[in-house]
Amino acid sequence: MAAQSLFQVLETSVQGMMVLDREHRIVWISEGYKRFLPALGFGDEREFVGRRVEEVVPNTLMAQVIETGQPILVDLLTNKAGSFLVSRLPLRNEAGEVIGALGMVLLDHPETTLRPLMQKFAELQQELIETRRQLAAEQVKSRRPKHTIASFIGSSPAALELKRQARRAALTDSTVLLLGETGTGKELLAHAIHAASARAAKPLVSINIAAVPDTLLEAEFFGVAPGAYTGAERKGREGKFKVADGGTLFLDEIGDMPLALQSKLLRVLQEQEFEPLGSNQVTAVDVRVVAATSRDLAAMVASGEFRADLYYRLNVLPLRVPPLRERMADLEALVETLLEDIARRSSMPHKPLSTDALEWLAAQSWPGNIRELRNVLEQASLMSEEAVLTASSFGSRCAAAGELARPALKTLMPPPTPAHAEAMLLRPLPEAIEALEREAIARALRQTAGNRLAAARLLQISRASLYERLARWPELGVAEGLVRNLDTV
Secondary structure, three states: OHHHHHHHHHHHHOOEEEEEEOOOEEEEEOOOHHHHHHHHOOOOHHHHOOOEHHHHOOOOOHHHHHHHOOOEEEEEEEEOOEEEEEEEEEEEOOOOOEEEEEEEEEEEOHHHHOHHHHHHHHHHHHHHHHHHHHHHHHHHHHOOOOOOHHHOOOOOHHHHHHHHHHHHHHOOOOOEEEEOOOOOOHHHHHHHHHHOOOOOOOOEEEEEHHHOOHHHHHHHHHOEOOOOOOOOOOOOEOOHHHHOOOOEEEEEOHHHOOHHHHHHHHHHHHHOEEOOEOOOOOEEOOOEEEEEEOOOHHHHHHOOOOOHHHHHHHOOEEEEOOOHHHOHHHHHHHHHHHHHHHHHHHOOOOOOEOHHHHHHHHOOOOOOHHHHHHHHHHHHHHHOOOOOEOHHHHHOOOOOOOOOOOOHHHHHOOOOOHHHHHHHHHOOHHHHHHHHHHHHHHHHHHHOOOEHHHHHHHHOOOHHHHHHHHHHOOHHHHHHHOOEOOOOO
16 A cells, blocks of 8 residues: 555656556556657557557656666756656565666656756856867877978988888888888888878877887777776776778887787787787777887797787888988988087087087997987087087097997097006906096096086986095095086086
8 A cells, every 4th residue: 555655646746657567568547747758759658558668758867777786866868758767676575686677757848948057058068068078189189290201301312202102101000110220210200101191180199119118008099998807997098000090000019029020910900809908899990000120020920929820910111211321412411400400309409510520420330220310419409618629529539430338438438558557457346446437537527527417418328427536536526627527418
């Protein structure tokens, strides 16, 4: 009786009610609900009752309540009959089993009755849409290409041919493989190809495979599903392929990719789909891949270090980036561009290059290519006090090109004489090391005219480390009046 009385109270308190059985069929509707039938396209109750609710009430979630057993206490339902504020409750038997559901229309046309609340909801929804749009735009902006094909400096035949090939590659969505020695400008070219492509407005995502531990690479590439492993983020994390969706993914140092992951990368390149770590859900993406390496991939395939099928998939549009020694005609233009950039970044006056300095640079082999050239120019610009860089600016302050792998102390100090070497062997090791440090610092201070910042750069130590040693050996700071305190430099 109590249940029947409660049911009658509900029927008189709401705009309409319906009851469903376990199979989603409508078994009863209230008198109030009958007035909605014409708007739903039914002229009589008999046409409506007995049908599955999904067939007759568009956008209803009554079936979900029956299947999950979870109520939906307040919801907004909109269909061809209008907008309604509704409530949905599961019905259970004495054993607690779901045997159907009760649906109630609390208010019809809530856009009028609940106008202030609806207006606030609409405003919040609009703010959310706008925030999402701004966030997406900011993410794309932060991943815009930094270089164009014009940024690749040079008018030599080798440079012009490479730029021609890059423009053609930008017109397609095929995978590009950039081959070349370290420091030749492969990353710049990857940015340039993306900027010239139809994907330029979409993200350019870069990942240096050599810089990521092997155990984290799969998560970096494909992302992590929520709770995939202990310590994983509760909401999961998108991988680089998902972030780059619609744009370009630049895989630097592809030759360092572990064999175990190469097969998974091959599948993404072929199928344009992947499964995040810890998930069975397949995610489809639209990503153009540009890969780069300074290693000989063909030789690695022959030795079994790189999968042949992945190599063929990557080597669709191979572009060889020539080393600096093969395009020395571009040296002057490169030097001028680099010196301007160095001056801008260091906030120092631009220092032009004399003819003999350019000849000295042209005589070097540059095994580190443009990266090494920039290093030498920056070192000379910061440590030279002349307004124009001459050959002596490089000869006295920079290691000779091709010998940069040697320790800095070898560059600073001449080979020891036999007598000196013998004396060093006869001294305790701590004393010998201390003597070497003192001599190296003294020479660096003399070569830089007492400029402590420049001396620290030359010795490849921090300025704090240099000050610590000068405090230990104060005579170095005043010897021959060469050292000037340049704390403000």
